[in-house]
Amino acid sequence: MRRSRLRQAGLLPSWMLLTGIATGADVEPIRSIAAQILVIGHRGASALRPEHTLASYAKAIEDGADFIEPDLVMTRDGVLVARHENEISGTTNVADHPEFAARRTAKTIDGTPMHGWFTEDFTLAELKTLRARERLPELRPANARFDGQFEVPTFDELVEFVAAQSTLRGRVVGIYAEIKHSTYFHAIGLPLEDRLIAAIRAHAHTRTAPLFLQSFEVGNLQYLRARLGGEAGHVKLIQLLGEHDERPFDSLGAPTPTYAAMMRPDGLRAVARYADAIGPNKLAVIPRLDDDRLGAPTSLVADAHAAGLLVHPYTFRPENFFLPAGEQAPGGPATRSDAGAIAEMRAYLDAGIDGLFSDDPALARRAVAR
């Protein structure tokens, strides 16, 4: 096989290797090593509801997600809340609140300069006066009809919500939470991890139901492994992997590997010492060709499996804008292509992935159920 020969020759990083242009014919589908391929409702069912609202999580559960995926940031008074970013102008109506006009500020978060309003400058009580808005109204105009209806949920609230839904449905729904900007929040005196550990211990659901914790950083996962590892086998840790030439933010300045290096076999074996799975960009599993069609899988899944790691790539979305060429539907970038989205996910399932982050869990459920 060309892939293995090139790889043995060390000519290319293994995650960049392609088996060829075609995905079919001479390429044998490989198998997930998971007991069950997981459908992870990314920010809830964010293709259908404003992300990180109880309504979005509810829709994800209704639509068959095995896990709902909150991102966690912190308020000034140390409460974990669900937002994709600590900067909230894109997903709340904060700009419409004149009493908070003076809170607008500029910061550098993980090396990126940003302007806006930041959760760490608001108490929970203040944040609770805001209401969620659709982040992508151009691509998801139907979601904007829910603008102004929903609060920013706390982690405790969403745990109770998921627990109630699990009880109602007689089906345990897991939580797959991302710790955002760990080093940054430590630096400003709001460490997320200890709060999260306390919250996990405070709820029957998080003490017993499947709980996956993910981060683009490394040190915090190692910290959580040390503190939660022996306590409960139901807690799994996921190393998220970013752009090839980037490094985990907590490794900046240290002689630590890039994400590309972490995706090589020896890098994966190092990750496996503290994590249970990796969460790569889906393009690191199946890259796109020059014409934006799906290429052939890299060796990342096989290499991760060989290291004992599950692979949960991000993010599967149903709109043309996000789909590879060949899987789009007639229409504009906001047009959904359900069949195309399912076909894309099936190509990834054939590449052996063990779960998918999906903005539309009903489609992911269909892709997995074939």
Place this chain on the structure above:
Amino acid sequence: MRRSRLRQAGLLPSWMLLTGIATGADVEPIRSIAAQILVIGHRGASALRPEHTLASYAKAIEDGADFIEPDLVMTRDGVLVARHENEISGTTNVADHPEFAARRTAKTIDGTPMHGWFTEDFTLAELKTLRARERLPELRPANARFDGQFEVPTFDELVEFVAAQSTLRGRVVGIYAEIKHSTYFHAIGLPLEDRLIAAIRAHAHTRTAPLFLQSFEVGNLQYLRARLGGEAGHVKLIQLLGEHDERPFDSLGAPTPTYAAMMRPDGLRAVARYADAIGPNKLAVIPRLDDDRLGAPTSLVADAHAAGLLVHPYTFRPENFFLPAGEQAPGGPATRSDAGAIAEMRAYLDAGIDGLFSDDPALARRAVAR
């Protein structure tokens, strides 16, 4: 008709009048005056889940309740939370928390001496460390399997929960909240009504969806009518009515009527000046005979309708313990009699009621749907 003749003669309070022993035959069923007969999930679906938990509210919504019914009390730091009583030893695990042992105390609430732990002695953060328990484990042993799983929800949390469920189901579920011990909470510096008004204004759901507010007191309903009446036609007020010889607690010492007097035609006309409906004990609508079988309806429904008031009696429960003779199933007091519970509710529907408080909304839905 015997009923009207006796009533004209003023021999008996009209609500005590019976048309006879039999409910059928010579008695014409009267009709609800409501556009829709309401199924109110009493404390959620409290026959099936520990009362006043998100799981109980979720079950009520799943089972077809038009409204979920939270009772509201307050924490030391002024947060509205859902408990049937401010004394919480019966519905939480507070007694198992040694750090709160010293909070146990004796109080007199609305004239009733009580021992235990009281919400007004706990901050929300403290209350959130407790977990709900089934109040009636002997009658509802299956519910006790949920003990320890759920928090005491805040009003804000349950509003968001109901809003998310409404969005999910494409069906607007209303909130039918009871203000508990209004005078008592005022006396200790924790007035419920202003907090409630603020909370109503803070949520899209409570600003727009049907919202019913109920109390056994009078002054607070009049206060709410003055402040919410012009603002939103979606807010309805319900005068709850207690034992015949009791009075609203805020009327004690004043020359105000007993609940029995409030149920007479002139009393009802007075209630109609500030309220939209009454919530009487179901026995004031259909009393029980000496053998504990259902008697014939009183004139209360007709009198209330004549005054322009809807009638929502409490409480319909499916266990033998609560059912009239003739509607019980073989077994003990904890045995459910679904058919008997439905038959009981249908007798009340034939008496013209406009909604029911039910611990098992699925059964109430069936009774209403015939």
